[in-house]
Amino acid sequence: MDDQGCPRCKTTKYRNPSLKLMVNVCGHTLCENCVEMLFVRGSGNCVQCDTPLRKSNFRVQLFEDPTVDKEVEIRKKVLKIYNKRDFDFPSLREYNDYLEQVEDIVYNLTNNIDVENTKLRMEQYQRENRDLIQRNKATLTREQEELEELLLLEQQGNEQRRLEVLQEEQRQLQAKRKNKQALLDELEQSQLPATILLAQHKVRAAQLETQIEQQKQTVKPTNLFSTGIHMRQTVSLMAVPKVEEVLYHYKPLQVKTYGPPVPELEQLGRLGYLNHVRAAMPQDTAGGYTSALACHRAVQDAFSGLFPPKG
C-alpha cells in the first residue's frame, strides 16, 4: 500500500498502517509522530532539505507521491490569485493562453525553477487585476453556496423518505398484531365455532396483505425529473444540423476466380454432384459436416485458376 516509510523513524509506518503521513511546502513527508517530535524540540527544519518550516504548514497527505500533494497546495494558492473564468475572455485562444500561463507558474513553483521571477510575476498580476480578482472571488463563493444548498435539500429529501418508509413498516406491523389480537379475542368471546372464526381471520389477513402490496406499488407523484427539469416543462433544444451525404449503395462482392463458375453449395445436391462423393457418416454429421461441403471445396479448387488470365 504505502511503500515509502517515514524518513525519520522509518519503521513506524510499516508497523502502524493507520499512521498518517503529513506533507509540507517543500514536498517531503513526515509521519504524525515525527512532526510532533520535530516541533517539541523547537527546531523547525525539514529533515531532507533543511528548509525552515512551521507546524501549521503540515497537511495530511492525500496522494501517494508527496510531490503531487505539494503541487496541489501550490495550485490552490495560485488559483486564488489567478481566478479568471472563461467568460472573462473574448476568445477561446486567449483563455487557453491564460491557462497555459497558470500552468507554467504552477510548474515552476513546484519544481523550484526560477522561483523569484515567478513570484514577481504573480505579485504584478495581483496588483494589476485587484478588483477583477475580488469580483471573481465573490461569484465563486456565491456559486459554492448554491451548490451546498442543493446538496442539503437532497439530503433532507432522502432523510424524509427514509423516515416515511420506516413509519409505513411500523404501521403494517401494528395492523398485523391487531389482527392477531382480534382473533384471540373473538375465540374467547364469540359463539361461533372455531373453524369459522379461523376462516374469517384468514380472509382478513389476506385483505391486509393485498392492501400492503397496493400501498407499496403506488408511486408517489412527483413533478421533477431526476435531472431537475420539471415534468410539464417543454424544453426547446437547438435544431440538429442536417448533414447531407451521398447515400450508401450496397454492391455485392465480386471475386475473380479465373475459371468457370462454380455451382452454389445448396444446389449441389439438386445438380447431382453429391452422388459421386462419399456420403457423410452419422459421426460426421454430428459436427455439422455434410458431404456437400467436401464436394463444393473440391469443385471450387478444380475450377479456380483454370482459365488463362486475359491479356
Next chain:
Amino acid sequence: MFHNSSQRKYWIFKKEDELEHMRCKANQKFRNKILESGKPGLSESMFLERHEEDVLFRHYERRLLDFCNAFKPAMPKSVVGTAIMYFRRFYLNNSIMEYHPRIIMLTCAYLSCKVDEFNVSSTQFVGNLLQETPAGQERVLEQILEYELLLIQQLNFHLVVHNPYRPMEGLLIDLKTRYPTLDNPESLRKSADDFLTQAAMTDAGLMFPPSQIALTAILNSASRAGLSMETYLTECLGLREDKEALSKMYDSMRRMKTLLKKYELPKPEEVNAYKQRLERIHVEFSTSSNKRKRGYEEDGHVAKEPRLVEEEWTDEDLM
C-alpha cells in the same frame, strides 16, 4: 483458394527462362560471395556449374520423394507435394553449394508436415531415418530445427501451397456429374495420378495453376486410353465461344507435357562425381560454425573425439 493465394501472386512464373535465370543468379551470388571472402586455395573449377547443380537437385528430389513415400505413418499426398514444392522454391533463390540439400530436404518435409497439419512429433519424424542410431537422429533433429527458420524466410513466409490433387478429385466429380459421354472416369484416375507425381518432379508447379495441371493430367490419361474429351472443354467449361482462351489452354497443356518429357533421371556416375565436389565445397566454405561443434557418425562408427574432428553424416545414413 488459389485465385487469391500467394502462390498465384508470387510463385507462378511465365517462362522457364525466368526460372533458369533465377537459378543462375543464385549460383553466381554464391560464387561472388566466396570469391570476395578471399579464401586461399580456391579455384573456379571447384564450383559447380548450372547443369551439375541441376543433376544433384534432381537426385535429392528423388531422395525426398522416396523418404516421404517410406514414411511411417503414411504421409498424405498433399504433404508430399508441399514438401517437394518447398524444396523447389528454396533452391530457386539459393544455390546448392551454399546449403546442403540433404538437410534442406528433411527440413522441407518437417515443415510441410506442420503446415499441412499432418501431426507427427519430432522424435517420430527422425525415427524414420532408419540408418541412424537414436543419438544420430537427435543430431539430425537439431540441424533440422536450425534450418527451419531459414527455410521459412527463403520461402518469403508464403507457406500455403495449392497442390493439384484436390482439383483432380474435383474434376473427376464434375466429369461424373456433367459429362455422361465418358462412362467411367474412374479408369482415368490411376494414370492421372502418375502424371501428377511426375509433374511434381518438374517445374510445372511453378508455372501453371494446379487446376490446369490436374486438367492436363486427366486429358492426357483420356487420350492414352483413346477417349476424346474435346466436348468437355467446350460444353461443360463454357469455352465454346472463347476460342482464344481455348487455344491458350491447349498451349499450356502442350508446354506442360513437354516439361514432363524433358525430365530425365539423374545418372548414378554423374551424381557421385558431383556429390564429391559438393562435399568438398561444403567442407571448405561452409559458413555455419555449428557443424564444427559436433561430431557425426560416419558409416556407423562413433567418432572418438567428436568435438575436434568434423565428420558429417552422409547420404547413406538417410536410407
